[in-house]
Every structure is written in structure tokens, then in C-alpha cells.
Amino acid sequence: MLHNEDIFSDPDTFKPERFLSADGSLCSNVPYPIKVFGFGRQICPGRHFAHDIVWLIIAQGLAAFKIEHTINVNGKEIEPKGEFTPRLLIMPEPFKCQFTLWFPEVKTLIHSSAQ
Structure with missing residues (x-):
């Protein structure tokens, strides 16, 4: 899911700058990769704690x-x-x-x- 080329250009390359705009602020057109924590009943209950x-x-x-x-x-x-x-x-x-x-x-x- 996080390797979708329609959302993430060149998804197999580590490029943290893909989340930043030219001025260094967070880019609004690239979604935050929340999918790594799962979905529905199987979602990680500690996801907010882990992120923080x-x-x-x-x-x-x-x-x-x-x-x-x-x-x-x-x-x-x-x-x-x-x-x-x-x-x-x-x-x-x-x-x-x-x-x-x-x-x-x-x-x-x-x-x-x-x-």
C-alpha cells in the first residue's frame, strides 16, 4: 500500500524530502503514511503513542x-x-x-x- 506509484513517486527509494515542499514545510498533497498501523478492528491501539x-x-x-x-x-x-x-x-x-x-x-x- 505504501509502494503505490500513483501516490509515491519512486516508492522503493528512501526519499524523506518527498514529504516537504520547496520552502521546507510539510507537503499537503502527499498523504501521511498512517496505513502502516493497520485498519479497522486490527488497527494498532498504540499508534498515537508510537508516533509521539x-x-x-x-x-x-x-x-x-x-x-x-x-x-x-x-x-x-x-x-x-x-x-x-x-x-x-x-x-x-x-x-x-x-x-x-x-x-x-x-x-x-x-x-x-x-x-
Whole structure:
């Protein structure tokens, strides 16, 4: 259902930008992929919770860390290849990146939240 070429152009390619317009706002003509949670009596009762938790985890990670390309021994950035697993659950293949704290106090926040 989420691979319908009439709705999603090039559905087998990971393109999150398909949900954004030129100015960076959400595109209104591309439907939100709610179908992944099922339908009718079989719909996931935790779908709203799952959606909110994923958003919070991403927001917290981006608030604490800069995610940047890894630098090789020659001082050049290593560009991820953008390859994905050919499985039921499509995931990106492992790639190298660098996480840096936005500011030093984040380390204290992370340690205090882990306790």
C-alpha cells in the first residue's frame, strides 16, 4: 500500500524530502503514511503513542547532538552510500558518522537522565 506509484513517486527509494515542499514545510498533497498501523478492528491501539515517542526521541537527539560526516585520514568527509537492507523491514546499512555535543552541559544532562 505504501509502494503505490500513483501516490509515491519512486516508492522503493528512501526519499524523506518527498514529504516537504520547496520552502521546507510539510507537503499537503502527499498523504501521511498512517496505513502502516493497520485498519479497522486490527488497527494498532498504540499508534498515537508510537508516533509521539519517535518524534520525542528524534527531537531530543537533535537537541543534544550535532550529527556530522566522519573525517577520513586524509581530512576529507566520508559520504554515506545510502544503501538499504533488502528485507521485510527496510533499514539503512551501517555507516560511519560523528556525534558531537552542541554544548558541554549536555553531557551532564545525559548522565543525569540515565540515572
